[in-house]
Amino acid sequence: MKKVLAGLAIAAGLIASTGVASAQTTLRVANWLPPSHPLVSDIIKPWIEDVNKVTEGRVVLELLKAPLGPPPAHFDFAVNGVADITYGVHNYTPGRFVATSIAELPFLSNTSEALSVAYWNVHEKYLAGANEHKGTHVLSVFTHGPGQLWTKGRDLTSLDGIAGSKIRIGGGIAQDVATALDLVPVQAPVTKAYELLSGGVADGIQFPAESVAFFNIQNVVDSGLVVDGGLYNVSFFVVMNGAKWDSLSDADKEAIMSVSGESLALRAGKAWDAADQRGYDAMKEKGITFVRPEGAAADALKAKLAGxxxxxxxxISEKGVDAAAALAALKAGVAGE
Known part of the structure; x- marks a missing residue:
């Protein structure tokens, strides 16, 4: 009898230990940026630590050290379960995300913090219904800081001075802005930006101040068109595979969202703004000239980009979204209304 009881005790212990092990869910977070990039070091990594903490270790996020593939593929990595969680840029897959472009429009905000928080709330109220993130659960959306135009050897005091300039640009609204300003788009990976400018292949680049410093562009430009509210922004996503999200307990879902959503948008916004300030500091040290359109020059720029x-x-309206109301709410949110 003693042997039987001992055997049952051992079995119970094994079951208990198995239960503890199975209670912990480990989720893989895909990564395609270097660890020193602000998006990784100041946003994704601290958020991972927060998730591990608020779920009391029941859900553990692990950031992958090597990219699973090119940046544009990362949304589908989440959809298909190649990774459990991914982050990325909406406009890396042209035509796929339309509603999210509302956060990329010119003149929206001088800070990522204000725009990112307003954007998350507008996304939840107006944009989520477009179902552009099908197959995933959206953990957060946010933007980087205001994108500006940085050039070498160009007169930025008038629109005529930049017309015809060869500019390395990203996609999305940034492309529309470049076209409206009569710029000549140069398509190339961001990692080739320094090479393009230093070699004279491009006359300038569209970038937030953060990226100017991160990619050492301050060494190959001499002036910047710094527009109130920015010329454009870039929209980012953080998403989880839909089935994986559904497999979590309600308690863990609630815990994760307590540090995601608006909370993560706020963290991201503050991090981008701090990185932008470092970028401006680096450019000031290099003696780069900042041209800030005012009065008639600002009015001419706004008229040029009104379309x-x-x-x-x-x-966006064609996606079934009340785009006018969404944009009004976004602007009001940025203004703190």
Missing amino acids: VEADAVER
Whole structure:
């Protein structure tokens, strides 16, 4: 009898230990940026630590050390379960995400913090219904800081001075802005930016101040068109595979979202703003000239780009979104209303 009881005790211990092990869920977070990049070091990594903490170790996020593939593939990595969680840039897959372009329009905000928080709330109220993130659960959306135009050897005091300039640009609304300003787009990976500018292949680049410093662009440009509210922004996502999200307990879902959503958008915004300030400091040390359009120059710029907003509202409306109301709410949110 003693042997039987001992055997049962051992079995119970094994079952208990197995239960503890199975209670912990480990989720793989895909990564395609170097660890020193602000998006990784100041946003994703601290968020991972927060998730591990608020779930009391029941859900453990692990950031992968090597990329699973190119950045544009990362949304589908989450959809298909290649990774459990991914982050990325919406406009890396042209035409796929339309509603999210509302956060990329010119003149929206001088800070990522204000825009990112407002964007998350507008996404939840107006944009989520477009179901552009199908197959995933959206953990957060946010933007980087205001994108500006940085050039070498160009007169930035008038629109005529930049017309015809060869500019390395990203996709999305940034492309529309470049076209409206009569710039000549140069398509190339961001990692080739320094090479393009130093070799004279491009006359400039569209970048937030953070990226100017991170990619050492301050060494190959001499002036920047710094526009109130920015010329454009870039929208980011953090998503989890839908089935994986559904497999979590309600308690863990609630815990994860307590440090995601608006909380993660706020963290991201503050991190981008701090990185932008470091970028401006680096450019000031290099003696780069900042041209800030005011008065008639600012009015001319806004008139030139008026069609960008109108076209975006029309495209977004075709997705079944009340784009006019969403944009008004976004602007009000940025203004703190």
